[in-house]
Amino acid sequence: MLAxxxxxxxxxxxxxxYIGIFLLMALESSFFPFPSEVVMIPAGYLVFKGDMNVWIAxxxxxxxxxxxxxxxxxxCYFFGRGFIEKYGKYVGITPEKxxxxxxxxxxxxxxxxxxxxxxxxxxxxxxxxxxxAKMNMFRFCLFTSLxxxxxxxxxxxxxxxxxxxxxLIKEYLHTITIGLVIAVAIISVAYIYIQKRKTN
Numbered sequence: 001m002l003a004x005x006x007x008x009x010x011x012x013x014x015x016x017x018y019i020g021i022f023l024l025m026a027l028e029s030s031f032f033p034f035p036s037e038v039v040m041i042p043a044g045y046l047v048f049k050g051d052m053n054v055w056i057a058x059x060x061x062x063x064x065x066x067x068x069x070x071x072x073x074x075x076c077y078f079f080g081r082g083f084i085e086k087y088g089k090y091v092g093i094t095p096e097k098x099x100x101x102x103x104x105x106x107x108x109x110x111x112x113x114x115x116x117x118x119x120x121x122x123x124x125x126x127x128x129x130x131x132x133a134k135m136n137m138f139r140f141c142l143f144t145s146l147x148x149x150x151x152x153x154x155x156x157x158x159x160x161x162x163x164x165x166x167x168l169i170k171e172y173l174h175t176i177t178i179g180l181v182i183a184v185a186i187i188s189v190a191y192i193y194i195q196k197r198k199t200n
Contacts, residue, residue, distance in 0.1 A: 018056050022064040029068025029124055029148070031075070031091050036065075040152050044159025054160075058152055065117070065148035066141060069127040073140060076131030084128060098128065105129035113140055117147025 016023070024039045040061050046052040076084060085095050105112050105126060113135070116126035130140055 018052075018060040021057060021060040022067070025061050025064025025152075026068040026071070029065040029127075030071045031088075031093075031124075036061075036151065037155060040155035041159035044156035044161075046159075047156065048160045054156070058149075058156060061152035061156070062145055062149045065152065066145050068124070069113075069144045069148075070141070072124070072127035073131040073135075073137075076128050077134060081132060093125065093128075097125070101125050102129040102132065105133065110135055110139055110143060114143035114147040117144060118151055123147075123151070 021039060021043055025036060028036045028039065043052060043057045043061065047054045047057055081098070084093060084098055088094070088098065101122070104116075104122070106129070108115075110130070113126055113130050117123045127140075127144070
């Protein structure tokens with residue numbers, strides 16, 4: 001069953017091409033989270049096979065992620081928290097979850113739009129409190145693109161190196177996720193330390 005799903009997704013990305021990568025990654029990064037692993041790992045595999053250009057596939061993934069993040073950002077920027085509390089429940093965003101996202105953004109600041117792109121389960125939603133805070137759009141796009149670029153590159157590299165070896169992919173993703181969580185913690189602490197030194 002798993003092999004059939006992976007084959008289907010590889011074929012889907014192959015048939016839709018770069019536009020498919022862009023659209024699926026925008027969906028993954030928006031209100032309707034769609035696992036980026038099932039898009040960019042097959043894309044990396046298709047690059048290995050010579051069916052895709054590595055740079056175009058990479059840029060399609062990054063700009064798709066950015067497009068979805070901007071969508072979330074402007075939802076909160078224009079419609080506010082009340083909109084999310086009213087309609088977010090239909091896509092799994094409760095007021096309690098929104099509180100957590102907002103507290104995280106307030107605690108760690110704008111850099112969270114970068115490092116949270118590397119964390120499963122929160123990467124899609126950190127754009128919401130950024131929109132509420134009306135974060136500078138240039139910095140938002142820059143931090144989001146940098147974080148998304150790292151994640152997209154990692155997933156494509158896994159697909160390129162491991163191909164359709166599903167068990168190894170699962171093992172590597174787990175190890176990489178742990179490493180990214182540690183890296184995010186270090187970056188966040190360093191950022192807070194630097195910001196405090198600036199204010200003193």
